[in-house]
Amino acid sequence: MFEYTAPTNLLSGRNILITGASDGIGRCCARTFAQYGANLILLGRSLKKLEDLYDEIEKIYPGTTSIQPMDFNxxxxxEYLSLASSVSEKYKQLDGLVLSAGMLGARNPIEFYPTEIWRETIQVNLNSVFMITKVLLPLLRLSDDARLLFISSSVGRRSRAHWGAYAVSKFAVEGFMQTLAEELEKTSAIKVNSLNPGGTKTNMRAEAYPAEDPDTLPTPEKLMPVYLYLFSNEAKTIHxxxxxxSNFDPFNYLPLAK
Ligand SMILES: NC(=O)c1ccc[n+]([C@@H]2O[C@H](COP(=O)([O-])OP(=O)(O)OC[C@H]3O[C@@H](n4cnc5c(N)ncnc54)[C@H](OP(=O)(O)O)[C@@H]3O)[C@@H](O)[C@H]2O)c1
Structure with missing residues (x-):
């Protein structure tokens, strides 16, 4: 795993919105980014989980956090427009967006894939990504150094049988990232990338691999050096x-060929 010691003020004064902040990797990202000085807007579906996280962070870093419960399905x-208004009432610009919310959906062959779960998975994993990015782009453009991170998956790059809507949604997120990256390259300071966390000890992974011993997996904390690095000054050209x-090496991600 990649090692990176971030300066303690890495995210000081930066306003960052994280979806899927109520659990798993997104929650770990929220705790870590708070530790490095970020002002956070935390989105999740469960109000109770968001409130617990809010209390935990605000106790240590008062006045830095707000929560926004939202069910993307x-x-x-x-609701997306009012989310953007409430962020712009609080902050003059947005410096980061981490889109970690996601659902696994069903694990069935396409022929037997439940249609309702297909729709829900595409809605939560893809359509919400479009909506949230669209409404928040004007605020990201106001930052002189914004980072946008789409959380993908290995099945979004090479699919596997029975991963249905989840894999398709992640492939689409990769395409969305590429489209947006090209659109923004010459017209903004926003850096856009997708990140595959790889197998990580969370509820989603346990749902996908119920027979696996979770203690054999890296915890979300192990991923945080990569997340922090992608918000660092050194990563300013990664786009x-x-x-x-799992095999992150900053030298592999040179500026896009012209
Ligand atoms: N864990 C892995 O091994 C792994 C591997 C590859 C990719 N990923 C990707 O990494 C990201 C994070 O996954 P994770 O493992 O941390 O999953 P997780 O622990 O299950 O957390 C999922 C998060 O998404 C939120 N969410 C789910 N449905 C939602 C909805 N309808 N509306 C709004 N929010 C919703 C959940 O909110 P509530 O908790 O409030 O319901 C939770 O905060 C996902 O995009 C996933 O595809 C994970």
Whole structure:
């Protein structure tokens, strides 16, 4: 795993929104980014989990955090717009967006894949990514150094039987990242990448591999040097790449060929 010792003020004064902050890798990212000085807007589906995390972070770093419960399967366009308004009322710009929310969906052959779960998985893993990015881009453009990180998966790069809507949604997120990276390259300071965390000890992984011993997996904490690095000054030229946390090496991610 990649090692990186970030300066303690790495994210000081930077305003960062994290989806999927109520659990798993997103929650770990929230705790870590708070430790490095970020102001955080934490999105999740469960209000209770968000409140617990809010209390934990605010106790140590008062006045740095806000929470926004939102169910991406149900959210209307207006809810996304009001999210953007409430972020812009609080902060003059957004310096980071980590899109970690996701659901596994069903594990079935396409022929037997439940249609409702297909729709829900695409809604949560893909359509929410489009909506949230679209409404927050104007605020990201106001930053002189914004980072946007899409959380992908290995099945978003090479699919496997029975991974259905999850794999398709992650492939689409990779395409979305590439489209946006090209659109923003010459018109903004926003750096856009996707990151495959790899097998990590969370509830989603346990749901996908119920027979696996979770203690054989890296914890979300082990990924945090990569997450922090991608928000560092050194990573300022990393843009438009599909990154793997498990073999991350910054020298592999040179600026896009012109
Ligand atoms: N863990 C792995 O091995 C692994 C491997 C490759 C990729 N990934 C990717 O990494 C990201 C994080 O996964 P994880 O393992 O941390 O998963 P997790 O522990 O299951 O957490 C998923 C997060 O997504 C949120 N979420 C789920 N459905 C939602 C909905 N309808 N509306 C809003 N938020 C919703 C959850 O909110 P609530 O808890 O509030 O319901 C939770 O905060 C995902 O994008 C996943 O695809 C994970």
């Amino acid at each position: 149900k959210a209307s366009d207006d 438009g790449h599909a990154i793997d946390a």
